[in-house]
Every structure is written in structure tokens, then in C-alpha cells.
Amino acid sequence: MNELIKKLVEAYGPSGFEDGMRDLIRPEIEAYADEISVDALGNLIAVKKGSGGGLKVMIAAHMDEIGVMVTHITQDGFLRFTNIGGVLPHNLMGSRVQFANGVIGVISSDRLEDRSKIHPLTKFFIDVGASSPDDCPVGVGDAAGFIRPFLAQGKRLTAKAMDDRIGCVVAIETLKRLKTTPHDVYFAFTVQEEVGVRGAMTAANHLDPDVGIALDVTLTGDVPEARPMAISLGQGAAIKVKDSGMIAHAGLVRLMKQRAEAAQISYQLEVLDGGSTDARSMQIANGGTAAGCISIPCRYVHSQSETVDADDVESCIKLLVEILANPINL
Amino acid sequence: MNELLKNLTEAVGVSSNEKEVRLLIRDLIANYVDEWHVDALGNLLALKKGTGASPLRVLVDAHMDEVGLMITDIDSNGTLKFEGVGGFNDRTLLGKVVQVGPKKITGVIGARPVHLLEANQRNSVVKIDAMRIDIGAKNKDAASGKVKVGEFAAFVTEYEELGVTAVGKAFDDRAGCAALVELLRARPYPFDLYASFSVQEEVGLRGAEVAAYGINPDVALVLECTPAYDLPNENDVSSNVALGKGPSIYVMDRVTIQDPRLVGHITRTAVANGIPFQIRQPGGGGTNTAVIQRTRGGIPAATIAVPGRHAHTPTMIINLEDYANVIKLAEATLRSLTPDVIKRN
Numbered sequence: 001m002n003e004l005i006k007k008l009v010e011a012y013g014p015s016g017f018e019d020g021m022r023d024l025i026r027p028e029i030e031a032y033a034d035e036i037s038v039d040a041l042g043n044l045i046a047v048k049k050g051s052g053g054g055l056k057v058m059i060a061a062h063m064d065e066i067g068v069m070v071t072h073i074t075q076d077g078f079l080r081f082t083n084i085g086g087v088l089p090h091n092l093m094g095s096r097v098q099f100a101n102g103v104i105g106v107i108s109s110d111r112l113e114d115r116s117k118i119h120p121l122t123k124f125f126i127d128v129g130a131s132s133p134d135d136c137p138v139g140v141g142d143a144a145g146f147i148r149p150f151l152a153q154g155k156r157l158t159a160k161a162m163d164d165r166i167g168c169v170v171a172i173e174t175l176k177r178l179k180t181t182p183h184d185v186y187f188a189f190t191v192q193e194e195v196g197v198r199g200a201m202t203a204a205n206h207l208d209p210d211v212g213i214a215l216d217v218t219l220t221g222d223v224p225e226a227r228p229m230a231i232s233l234g235q236g237a238a239i240k241v242k243d244s245g246m247i248a249h250a251g252l253v254r255l256m257k258q259r260a261e262a263a264q265i266s267y268q269l270e271v272l273d274g275g276s277t278d279a280r281s282m283q284i285a286n287g288g289t290a291a292g293c294i295s296i297p298c299r300y301v302h303s304q305s306e307t308v309d310a311d312d313v314e315s316c317i318k319l320l321v322e323i324l325a326n327p328i329n330l
Numbered sequence: 331m332n333e334l335l336k337n338l339t340e341a342v343g344v345s346s347n348e349k350e351v352r353l354l355i356r357d358l359i360a361n362y363v364d365e366w367h368v369d370a371l372g373n374l375l376a377l378k379k380g381t382g383a384s385p386l387r388v389l390v391d392a393h394m395d396e397v398g399l400m401i402t403d404i405d406s407n408g409t410l411k412f413e414g415v416g417g418f419n420d421r422t423l424l425g426k427v428v429q430v431g432p433k434k435i436t437g438v439i440g441a442r443p444v445h446l447l448e449a450n451q452r453n454s455v456v457k458i459d460a461m462r463i464d465i466g467a468k469n470k471d472a473a474s475g476k477v478k479v480g481e482f483a484a485f486v487t488e489y490e491e492l493g494v495t496a497v498g499k500a501f502d503d504r505a506g507c508a509a510l511v512e513l514l515r516a517r518p519y520p521f522d523l524y525a526s527f528s529v530q531e532e533v534g535l536r537g538a539e540v541a542a543y544g545i546n547p548d549v550a551l552v553l554e555c556t557p558a559y560d561l562p563n564e565n566d567v568s569s570n571v572a573l574g575k576g577p578s579i580y581v582m583d584r585v586t587i588q589d590p591r592l593v594g595h596i597t598r599t600a601v602a603n604g605i606p607f608q609i610r611q612p613g614g615g616g617t618n619t620a621v622i623q624r625t626r627g628g629i630p631a632a633t634i635a636v637p638g639r640h641a642h643t644p645t646m647i648i649n650l651e652d653y654a655n656v657i658k659l660a661e662a663t664l665r666s667l668t669p670d671v672i673k674r675n
């Protein structure tokens with residue numbers, strides 16, 4: 001599975017520019033899906049038909065990652081840029097980014113007068129080795145993603161874009177392992193989550209599922225001086241109860257807990273202070289959807305060293321398979 | 331003199347009160363469309379049937395509303411308290427002439443004269459809630475006879491052309507409306523073209539959301555007037571867009587990532603037709619594309635805009651060549667739009 005994770009996390013796919021991600025994921029799922037389609041916004045949707053008597057279930061994992069977009073090229077050939085999604089200035093110094101055409105740039109910032117402060121994004125720039133706008137190989141409006149090699153150290157897996165390629169991996173593995181299900185399951189690999197859960201919104205409007213489950217990373221409270229949060233790496237799949245954009249369907253939370261306990265899958269309950277997931281979009285689509293989220297605990301979210309635990313990933317896959325393989329009574 | 335721009339910008343239509351503009355546009359397009367109707371929110375929706383060559387259903391949107399003011403109270407001295415409808419920088423309001431209510435009563439947004447200001451007041455901005463509109467009424471009763479609380483006030487700026495530039499109010503987005511009128515007056519397109527002259531954009535993209543839901547097109551194009559900030563600047567920074575450099579094409583703003591396939595189609599069309607264009611600096615702002623794109627199962631959408639200086643003030647300036655090129659580019663984009671442009675493997 002590390003091979004698949006490596007392939008997905010190292011790929012380029014800032015929000016709005018997920019074409020390459022789709023091309024990577026499609027061959028992984030083709031043999032296991034009954035139907036595959038791409039919708040108007042670019043969501044990749046794989047259907048696994050049920051044996052009958054079940055519900056219409058949508059699983060959402062987002063393909064996009066945070067990134068940057070060029071806003072200005074200086075006379076000296078440096079690029080000013082804006083954020084695509086939640087880019088944190090203090091994670092930027094010395095970062096490398098890559099554009100769709102393969103050009104790689106290094107990020108630095110204007111001179112820092114006061115080292116105890118961090119510049120706003122507007123004072124950072126990208127150096128692609130150009131010396132003027134004329135010899136600059138990229139232009140205003142071009143998007144770039146961060147680059148960083150995948151690292152597996154024991155159970156700990158570190159990479160950029162673990163958010164949410166690891167959710168995509170959970171979805172792909174679940175589809176592979178799910179032998180039979182009573183439900184019609186729609187695996188949606190969504191676009192534009194990081195800029196406001198946009199892809200899942202149109203996908204859910206279109207699919208109109210009975211139940212929606214998002215697969216995404218969540219923060220942890222297990223590092224020095226962390227904001228208190230009862231989620232730790234290695235303690236199992238996180239069953240979301242609430243985040244700042246959604247209160248999970250109580251019946252679905254109950255069902256997730258029951259399935260985890262029955263199958264002896266380790267889990268933890270998640271209450272997230274900031275942020276939300278595709279589950280929010282699914283919940284309020286059309287006339288409403290019973291929505292919840294299985295989260296993969298992740299340290300250093302929105303940095304280029306997002307870190308998850310392989311056992312947690314396994315727990316998430318097992319839990320999702322258990323849920324989908326059995327009847328869902330809400 | 332461009333009569334279309336003159337008539338459209340001089341008409342009054344503060345968000346939710348677009349009737350005057352709607353009636354004007356209805357009469358301008360009635361002979362060139364096959365059907366039109368007004369929906370529940372007040373959007374003017376028109377259909378121009380295609381030649382039948384293409385199965386696409388294409389929506390082009392431009393918003394009719396403009397930013398303005400709403401009267402919220404009348405003071406005992408007969409001056410009018412007000413709030414902004416749409417986004418304003420308070421400092422652009424003082425001393426401006428407005429037309430109040432359906433009777434278009436002239437008023438002036440009052441300011442304390444510079445002679446009477448304390449030193450510290452000269453350096454601070456007067457907040458909108460400290461301003462009043464003076465309609466020359468001597469007391470509350472006299473004012474109440476002319477104006478009701480809840481009525482709107484709009485700026486008063488006569489349209490004028492200064493060579494290649496035009497001065498007026500509400501180019502945002504009557505320039506887009508005018509361009510859309512011109513598109514409807516052209517010969518039929520290969521596909522059915524739906525036009526939405528939408529309401530309430532300036533207060534949160536509200537009209538276009540229901541227009542797009544109702545029409546449910548395959549593709550959408552939004553025509554806007556985007557703020558140009560291209561005045562002299564010492565630092566090495568670019569203007570978001572500049573006057574005279576051609577239609578501005580959106581890639582990403584605060585609320586939308588435009589469909590890359592459409593952005594590619596538009597820029598290729600511009601190059602093929604020798605039409606100048608500029609990529610609008612990605613970052614802030616937002617257009618009706620945001621809500622149209624996310625309607626129902628999703629609609630590929632993009633924005634082409636006329637650059638306009640001093641947006642959301644009583645007086646804007648556009649370049650008439652930019653405006654003409656927006657029409658040219660939008661028309662060429664539509665005529666070469668095939669299902670292949672938005673096809674996915």
C-alpha cells in the first residue's frame with residue numbers, strides 16, 4: 001500500500017487542477033468498479049453496485065491539495081503569489097513548489113526586519129531561476145503544488161498532500177476489499193475541497209445519496225504544547241462527531257462505533273475545533289443527507305510533512321469496509 | 331456616443347430594486363430573442379434559439395444591479411440616515427450627489443466642511459453611520475413627505491466619453507449588460523443561448539444562483555466589470571488589471587477557480603482572433619461564476635470582464651476599446667464553443 005500512497009502524495013493536484021490526479025486514480029479502481037464517470041466540475045465517481053435492499057451511499061475523498069498561484073512577476077523575474085487553500089506562511093520558507101509544466105521554484109521572503117514576526121503571504125516570492133518577466137517559464141495565473149518525497153519510517157508515513165490523498169487511498173483500498181455490499185456505493189474522488197468543499201457539493205447534488213461519508217485527515221492533540229484534542233496518532237480511526245462546519249448524523253456515528261466495536265477495530269471519537277470536510281457539503285445537499293466522516297489522524301496538517309500512522313489508515317479501511325458490507329439502519 | 335452604455339449606466343437599479351434597468355433591457359432585447367420572462371427574484375431571463383448545429387445549452391450572465399444606499403431613518407432636522415447596499419469604502423461617499431427614492435429626489439451626502447474640522451478629524455475617516463443625506467428638507471415632517479424609510483438612493487453621474495475612455499456610474503455591471511445585449515442582437519449561435527440579466531449580485535451573488543438553477547445550462551459565461559487598480563505605483567507590483575490592455579480573463583478569485591478548460595478556450599480564441607487580453611491577477615473578488623459553477627451537479631463556468639477604474643464609487647472609468655473587445659471575445663468564444671471544449675475523458 002505504501003507504493004500507492006507514494007504515488008498519490010507525490011503527484012501534482014492543487015485545487016482546480018486535479019486532472020493528473022484523476023488519471024492516476026482511475027487505473028487503480030477500474031477493475032473494481034461497475035461504472036466510472038467524471039462530472040462537470042471534475043469529480044471522479046466510481047460506482048459499486050449493491051446486491052439489493054441497501055441504501056445509496058456516497059463516499060467522498062478529495063483529490064486536491066493546497067498550493068499557490070502566481071499573481072505577479074517582478075522586473076527581476078521573481079514570482080509573487082497567492083494561496084490556493086489554507087497555506088500557512090510559517091511553513092513556506094525554503095519550500096519547493098512545482099508547476100504543471102514541471103518548472104520547480106524555491107520559496108523565500110522579503111528581508112525580515114523583526115525575526116519574531118512572520119511576513120504575510122504577499123511578502124513571499126518564488127524563485128524559478130528567471131531574471132526577468134521575459135525569460136520566466138511560468139505566468140500570472142499558473143498554479144503550483146508543493147513537492148517533497150514520501151517518507152515511511154516504521155509505522156509513520158510523512159508526505160505533503162497526505163491531506164487528502166490518504167483519504168483517497170482509504171477509498172481505493174475499501175473498493176478493492178469490498179467483496180459484496182447491499183448498497184449502491186458511489187466513491188467520489190472530489191475536487192476543490194481545500195477552497196471550500198466545492199466539488200463534493202455538486203457531486204452530492206447530482207448523486208443525491210441517502211448516506212454520505214467523507215474520508216479526510218483530522219488534527220491531533222498529541223504533540224508538544226498542542227491545542228487540547230483527544231486524538232492521537234496510532235490510536236485508531238477517528239469517528240467524527242463534530243467539526244466547525246458540521247455535526248455528524250448521530251445515528252451514523254452510533255453505527256460507526258458499533259461496527260468498530262463488533263469487528264474490534266480501534267477507534268477514537270473526534271471533535272474538531274477548526275475546519276470541515278466534504279461531509280458538510282453532502283449533509284446540506286438537496287433535501288439533506290445523513291452525513292458523517294471517518295478521519296485519519298494527521299500531524300502537521302497543511303505543512304509539507306503531514307504525518308499519519310499506517311495502523312490508523314488500516315483501521316479506517318477496515319471500518320469503512322465493515323460499514324459498507326453490512327446493512328445501514330439509521 | 332454609445333447610447334446603449336449611456337442609457338444603461340444612467341438608469342437606476344440598486345440591488346433588489348432593478349426594475350427600471352430590467353424594463354430598459356427588456357425593450358432592448360425583445361426583438362432579438364425568442365422568449366423572455368422574469369423569474370421570482372426579478373432576473374430577466376431570455377432565450378435566443380440556436381441554429382440547431384450544437385446540442386449545448388449555454389448561459390451568459392451579467393448583473394443588472396449596482397451598489398447604492400438605503401434610507402434607514404430620518405433625523406429631526408430632516409436629513410436622512412442611510413446604510414450601504416453592497417460594498418463601499420466609506421471615504422468615497424462624502425460630498426457626492428445622490429438620487430433618492432422612486433421620485434429621484436436630489437440629495438447630497440453631507441460632510442462637515444474642512445474649515446470646521448479639528449486637526450485630528452482631518453486625518454480620520456468619517457464612518458457611514460455618521461453621514462447624512464441632505465435633501466433640503468427643513469425638518470422631519472418635510473422630509474417624510476418626500477422620502478420613506480426603506481427607499482433606495484443611487485449615485486448621479488452623467489455618462490460622458492473622453493476620447494477612448496468613458497466616465498459614468500455603474501459600469502459594474504451595466505458594461506456587462508450592454509455587452510450581453512449586443513451578443514443577443516448578433517446572428518443566432520450554433521446552440522440555444524440563454525441570457526440572464528441577474529439581480530442582487532452586489533449583495534451576495536443571489537440572483538444568478540436561482541437563474542442558473544432554473545436554466546440548468548451545460549456551460550456558463552459571466553460578463554463583468556472588474557476593478558482596475560493601475561494608477562502609478564512605486565513598488566514592483568502589478569495592477570490587478572489595467573485599462574486599455576484588453577478584456578480581463580479570470581483564473582481564480584476569492585470564491586472561484588474558473589474552469590481551466592474554458593479559460594484555455596477563451597485565451598486561445600483571443601490569440602486566434604488577434605484580440606488583446608490580460609489575465610486578471612488571481613486573489614480577491616468574486617463574480618456570479620461562483621454560484622453558477624456550483625449549481626445542481628456543477629456547471630463549467632468562466633468570466634470575461636471589462637476593466638473599470640474606481641469600482642464601487644459614484645464614478646467609474648472604462649476604456650471603450652476594452653469594452654468593444656470584450657464583446658468581440660465573448661462572441662468569438664461562443665461561436666467556437668463545442669461540446670469538445672468541456673468534454674472529459
Ligand SMILES: [Zn+2]
Binds near residue numbers: 062163164193216217
Ligand atoms: Zn482535507
Ligand SMILES: [Zn+2]
Binds near residue numbers: 393555
Ligand atoms: Zn459586478
